Amino acid sequence: MFFRIVLVWLFVSNFSFAYEELALLPRFPPIPADNPQSAEKIHLGKQLFFDQRISEPQTFSCATCHNVMSSGENNLRFSQKPDGTFSRHAVPTVWNSAYLNSFFWGGGASSLEEQSEGPLEEMGLGDTARVVKRVAAIPYYATTFKTIFVDEPVPLNLKNLTKALAAYERTLITPDSAFDRNKLNAEEKSGLSLFKSVGCINCHGGAMFTSDTLQAFPVYPGSNYETKYKLNLEPDHKWKVPTLRNIELTAPYFHNGSVGSLDEAVRVMAKTQLNKDLVEGDVKKLSAFLKTLTGKQPIQLLPRLPKLAD
Amino acid sequence: MFFRIVLVWLFVSNFSFAYEELALLPRFPPIPADNPQSAEKIHLGKQLFFDQRISEPQTFSCATCHNVMSSGENNLRFSQKPDGTFSRHAVPTVWNSAYLNSFFWGGGASSLEEQSEGPLEEMGLGDTARVVKRVAAIPYYATTFKTIFVDEPVPLNLKNLTKALAAYERTLITPDSAFDRNKLNAEEKSGLSLFKSVGCINCHGGAMFTSDTLQAFPVYPGSNYETKYKLNLEPDHKWKVPTLRNIELTAPYFHNGSVGSLDEAVRVMAKTQLNKDLVEGDVKKLSAFLKTLTGKQPIQLLPRLPKLAD
Numbered sequence: 001m002f003f004r005i006v007l008v009w010l011f012v013s014n015f016s017f018a019y020e021e022l023a024l025l026p027r028f029p030p031i032p033a034d035n036p037q038s039a040e041k042i043h044l045g046k047q048l049f050f051d052q053r054i055s056e057p058q059t060f061s062c063a064t065c066h067n068v069m070s071s072g073e074n075n076l077r078f079s080q081k082p083d084g085t086f087s088r089h090a091v092p093t094v095w096n097s098a099y100l101n102s103f104f105w106g107g108g109a110s111s112l113e114e115q116s117e118g119p120l121e122e123m124g125l126g127d128t129a130r131v132v133k134r135v136a137a138i139p140y141y142a143t144t145f146k147t148i149f150v151d152e153p154v155p156l157n158l159k160n161l162t163k164a165l166a167a168y169e170r171t172l173i174t175p176d177s178a179f180d181r182n183k184l185n186a187e188e189k190s191g192l193s194l195f196k197s198v199g200c201i202n203c204h205g206g207a208m209f210t211s212d213t214l215q216a217f218p219v220y221p222g223s224n225y226e227t228k229y230k231l232n233l234e235p236d237h238k239w240k241v242p243t244l245r246n247i248e249l250t251a252p253y254f255h256n257g258s259v260g261s262l263d264e265a266v267r268v269m270a271k272t273q274l275n276k277d278l279v280e281g282d283v284k285k286l287s288a289f290l291k292t293l294t295g296k297q298p299i300q301l302l303p304r305l306p307k308l309a310d
Numbered sequence: 311m312f313f314r315i316v317l318v319w320l321f322v323s324n325f326s327f328a329y330e331e332l333a334l335l336p337r338f339p340p341i342p343a344d345n346p347q348s349a350e351k352i353h354l355g356k357q358l359f360f361d362q363r364i365s366e367p368q369t370f371s372c373a374t375c376h377n378v379m380s381s382g383e384n385n386l387r388f389s390q391k392p393d394g395t396f397s398r399h400a401v402p403t404v405w406n407s408a409y410l411n412s413f414f415w416g417g418g419a420s421s422l423e424e425q426s427e428g429p430l431e432e433m434g435l436g437d438t439a440r441v442v443k444r445v446a447a448i449p450y451y452a453t454t455f456k457t458i459f460v461d462e463p464v465p466l467n468l469k470n471l472t473k474a475l476a477a478y479e480r481t482l483i484t485p486d487s488a489f490d491r492n493k494l495n496a497e498e499k500s501g502l503s504l505f506k507s508v509g510c511i512n513c514h515g516g517a518m519f520t521s522d523t524l525q526a527f528p529v530y531p532g533s534n535y536e537t538k539y540k541l542n543l544e545p546d547h548k549w550k551v552p553t554l555r556n557i558e559l560t561a562p563y564f565h566n567g568s569v570g571s572l573d574e575a576v577r578v579m580a581k582t583q584l585n586k587d588l589v590e591g592d593v594k595k596l597s598a599f600l601k602t603l604t605g606k607q608p609i610q611l612l613p614r615l616p617k618l619a620d
Binding site for chain 1: 360361362363367368369374377378379380384385386389390394558559561571607609610611612613614615616617618619
């Protein structure tokens with residue numbers, strides 16, 4: 001009888017908490033069948049990722065906003081775009097994006113390849129063809145696309161540009177966090193327990209600490225935080241649940257970058273998403289745990305960029 | 311009698327061509343006595359050089375315009391500045407700037423330290439104090455300045471910021487050009503002879519291929535080039551003679567970036583500065599020689615940037 005109860009409990013708990021398990025970061029991210037990795041493609045993608053000259057104003061690269069010297073984004077609330085206007089939302093981190101299946105705060109892309117079309121359109125001031133043209137005008141790129149996408153009639157096109165970029169981005173992995181190495185101290189372990197018992201894990205589960213789905217924010221309207229941080233300005237206030245990996249580095253927080261400190265972000269989340277007022281001790285423990293999700297960012301060797309002309 | 315004539319000729323030629331000798335790039339640049347190099351200072355300078363967050367809009371670093379993945383500048387005519395306005399002149403290359411004693415197109419600075427105050431002022435939207443404040447707000451920088459400038463009452467100030475940046479920039483050397491390795495082919499050797507006989511060497515001498523002084527441009531007014539490339543727009547049209555090292559990479563050319571091809575730049579120079587119309591064969595030879603001045607750009611390992619807050 002006791003065992004039957006335990007079995008039922010296990011079944012029910014696994015079922016109802018289907019998204020609630022945490023997992024270590026897998027050593028390698030999934031690689032799509034139609035975009036296999038190769039050293040040449042990764043290197044090409046890296047050059048393109050860093051090359052400002054392929055944007056229409058010739059001053060923006062992927063690396064301009066996705067800073068791989070620190071957080072994989074730019075630590076800004078809003079970001080100036082190539083056309084001079086500002087983004088409405090904070091830039092998500094590129095670190096470990098290889099493990100995600102949903103991109104942009106509105107979840108409007110389902111692969112890194114698809115995601116990169118957004119920034120490339122911005123870099124082309126509304127037209128990706130402008131970027132393709134700039135890439136094609138650099139002799140080395142024209143040749144290299146032919147070498148890598150050798151079987152295709154038009155090797156240098158938007159699709160292959162996004163494939164090369166995605167291939168490089170799939171190398172931007174931050175392994176060996178304290179969490180992944182199972183090196184949590186007592187306070188951090190308490191934080192992990194709270195993370196589960198308070199309910200953070202409901203949305204921030206899995207290896208990436210995200211359900212990778214859209215979620216209403218705030219779930220519980222009417223809090224002071226909602227007014228203070230302008231959380232409810234946009235009519236359909238549903239946002240892609242962001243990863244918590246490297247969260248220590250990616251302030252300011254939320255879609256609108258309205259909160260600067262991790263402690264405050266924890267308070268806001270508990271209140272608006274779970275209707276809970278945390279005591280300060282628990283806030284500290286949760287933040288301490290979240291800081292164990294900071295991985296080792298691989299040092300990047302800057303690529304040599306090709307000459308504009310032969 | 312013959313030997314006396316030769317001796318007189320040697321004396322006269324050495325005298326009249328005092329600035330006209332070329333030299334190999336010295337293995338190490340001069341280091342000012344008040345800013346000795348150290349590994350720690352160079353690394354700090356490198357972090358600051360790449361850190362966008364120290365500019366007032368948090369989006370501009372030295373590396374934004376001085377691209378060390380390619381030409382040491384940005385291959386643009388005019389460059390958008392942190393305040394949104396555009397520069398009036400093209401960005402000079404940071405490569406080998408350690409060997410220069412005159413900076414900016416107007417020659418307004420005489421050391422790398424002094425030079426860096428200009429961009430830092432732009433990054434602070436007119437006030438370098440804003441940049442110092444942003445640097446000081448990042449805990450790691452505050453600590454590191456204390457460690458490196460240990461004997462000073464105020465370790466983190468503008469002066470030491472420029473010292474750290476200059477220390478890093480003095481490592482941005484491109485050695486081993488074909489010219490420095492004495493590996494010129496026949497066409498390039500002809501180009502070198504022309505470089506001397508046509509008179510390019512009058513201003514572009516020394517190890518850096520520049521007199522490092524201001525020079526009228528155009529010297530001979532009234533050419534078609536003057537109108538075509540708007541060479542005479544500014545009242546006092548005297549500009550710092552730029553280095554020709556890595557000239558192959560630093561298009562577009564001249565203070566106003568008005569000429570895109572090296573061949574055309576050679577034609578314009580010969581006509582406006584020396585009143586000579588070159589035959590096309592000589593243009594090609596001169597360009598071929600100038601391309602032997604492309605050195606080996608050292609691959610840069612991107613630094614890890616410190617966290618915004620502890």
